[in-house]
Amino acid sequence: MMTHRTGCQPWVDQEFHQYHLYGFSIRSQIRLTFPPRTATSSADVTFFFASREWFDDITADIAWDADGNDWYSRARCPDGSDYLRWPDLFQFVVAPDGRWVACGRLEHASSASFETYLLGIVLGYAIVKQGHEPLHATSIVLDGKAIAFMGASGMGKSTLAAAFLAAGHQLLTDDLLVVREINNAWCAFPGPPRVKLFADVACRFLPEQAGGMPANPETDKLVIPMPTRQLHHGPAPIHRLYVLDNSDEGDGRVRVCALSGHERFLALTRGTFNRRLTGQKRMRRHFMAARELSRRIPVRRLTYARDLGALDRVRATVIDDLHLDLEAAP
Amino acid sequence: MIAFTSRFRFPSDVLVSEMDGGCVLLNLKTEKYFGLDEVGFRICETVANADSLESAYDSLREVFDIEPEVLRRDIDEIVGDLVEHGLLETVP
Numbered sequence A: 001m002m003t004h005r006t007g008c009q010p011w012v013d014q015e016f017h018q019y020h021l022y023g024f025s026i027r028s029q030i031r032l033t034f035p036p037r038t039a040t041s042s043a044d045v046t047f048f049f050a051s052r053e054w055f056d057d058i059t060a061d062i063a064w065d066a067d068g069n070d071w072y073s074r075a076r077c078p079d080g081s082d083y084l085r086w087p088d089l090f091q092f093v094v095a096p097d098g099r100w101v102a103c104g105r106l107e108h109a110s111s112a113s114f115e116t117y118l119l120g121i122v123l124g125y126a127i128v129k130q131g132h133e134p135l136h137a138t139s140i141v142l143d144g145k146a147i148a149f150m151g152a153s154g155m156g157k158s159t160l161a162a163a164f165l166a167a168g169h170q171l172l173t174d175d176l177l178v179v180r181e182i183n184n185a186w187c188a189f190p191g192p193p194r195v196k197l198f199a200d201v202a203c204r205f206l207p208e209q210a211g212g213m214p215a216n217p218e219t220d221k222l223v224i225p226m227p228t229r230q231l232h233h234g235p236a237p238i239h240r241l242y243v244l245d246n247s248d249e250g251d252g253r254v255r256v257c258a259l260s261g262h263e264r265f266l267a268l269t270r271g272t273f274n275r276r277l278t279g280q281k282r283m284r285r286h287f288m289a290a291r292e293l294s295r296r297i298p299v300r301r302l303t304y305a306r307d308l309g310a311l312d313r314v315r316a317t318v319i320d321d322l323h324l325d326l327e328a329a330p
Numbered sequence B: 001m002i003a004f005t006s007r008f009r010f011p012s013d014v015l016v017s018e019m020d021g022g023c024v025l026l027n028l029k030t031e032k033y034f035g036l037d038e039v040g041f042r043i044c045e046t047v048a049n050a051d052s053l054e055s056a057y058d059s060l061r062e063v064f065d066i067e068p069e070v071l072r073r074d075i076d077e078i079v080g081d082l083v084e085h086g087l088l089e090t091v092p
Helices: A052-058 A111-129 A157-166 A199-205 A261-270 A280-296 A308-328 B038-049 B053-063 B068-084
Strands: A017-021 A024-028 A045-049 A073-076 A082-086 A090-094 A100-105 A135-142 A145-150 A170-173 A179-182 A185-188 A194-197 A222-225 A236-245 A255-258 A299-303 B014-019 B022-027 B032-036
Touching: A045 A111, A052 A090, A052 A100, A082 A111, A090 A111, A100 A111, A111 A222, A135 A157, A135 A236, A145 A157, A145 A185, A145 A308, A157 A170, A157 A194, A157 A199, A157 A308, A185 A236, A194 A199, A199 A222, A199 A308, A236 A261, A236 A308, A255 A308, A261 A280, A261 A299, A261 B014, A261 B022, A261 B032, A280 B014, A280 B022, A299 A308, B022 B038, B032 B038, B038 B053, B038 B068, B053 B068
Parallel strands: A024 A045, A045 A100, A145 A236, A236 A299
Antiparallel strands: A017 A024, A073 A082, A082 A090, A090 A100, A135 A145, A135 A170, A179 A185, A194 A222, A255 A299, B014 B022, B022 B032
16 A cells, blocks of 8 residues: 555545556546446556645655756656646656556646546656556557557647548557557557547548547647547557658658668657656667567658648558558568 | 777667667667668677777778778768767777
8 A cells, every 4th residue: 555755545445447548457546538447456557636735745855857848847756756747737746666646636727638648648657667668659540450650749640640530440549659569469559539639630530529628728739539439449460650751842742661770760769758767777678679669560751741631642642551561461 | 080090899888789781879878869871880880899990991991892081081980970979989
């Protein structure tokens, strides 16, 4: 039973709900916006509420992360847990081993944004601390096979996925992708049943679901819940990764090209979901994981102009690329 | 200019992985990744396994059909970059 400095055990006698995300079982004191699973006695990660006083106490002796590139602050607590704070929105502490997350929602946070960041960046920290290497990618499923689009924020991963969803394919996960080996096959795991899109993209490709809540006060992106029929509910073998590239040559063509071995490897290192957790142990593991994935999963560069009107052609090009590969397979 | 009498090796805190002829290196101290194409890796690997840079140069002359002075300059440049980023170190 977890205790902390004030001696209080914050989750005693509080109702918990069970969920399954990214291949991990989660016990959560926070009721999420999608249906829970049947409760089990064990969980990979536990979410619980913590008071402001609890946070004030646990963050009394912290060392702030000097990296100010992200819009949240991070600090390492003396016991190895990580404190994450989005000013005026929410704060979290992730356990040293990633097995629990303390959650605090502040004045200006909506439920949608709180859940988005809990199940994205924050859970991403827990997953890395448990020894896994999630990718910054969005994945959809075609004919039972998962493909994923990798790229930095703003490169159009979710927008391209929306073009596939509009054609009847299924969402596996948006933004955070966990790939693990199951029975000698590399599989991608389902994430939360939602996609984050700008309103114009949602209206164009998912008009029936275009109403959503803002992902956070600083963005116009909406959190769009996806209906069950448009979700892939279990792991799917990962067939291909596409690195999105917007350096098109101005001719409007969509290009798919293979990457060399070391280019694939570097693309996968750049595609990490969490760049803030470092240290030699993690970097060594990250190197090995990227190497293994680059050897086992085909990676292509997908180059196209960022034009919503062109996405149907991009989708068709990707499908042609996949069919060519399937035809060539022994 | 690098002294061609010097001998080089990969430091212990550098991970190297060959991939289809090229390679990826990770400097665990700086936590930075680097990639080398097939030519760059061939030079890097030969240098790291040779008794001296001069010896590496002699081996690489057998491999690359280019002017000797161009090869010497390329080796000097690549080795200089790798040393600067902590990916090669001189052997005392």
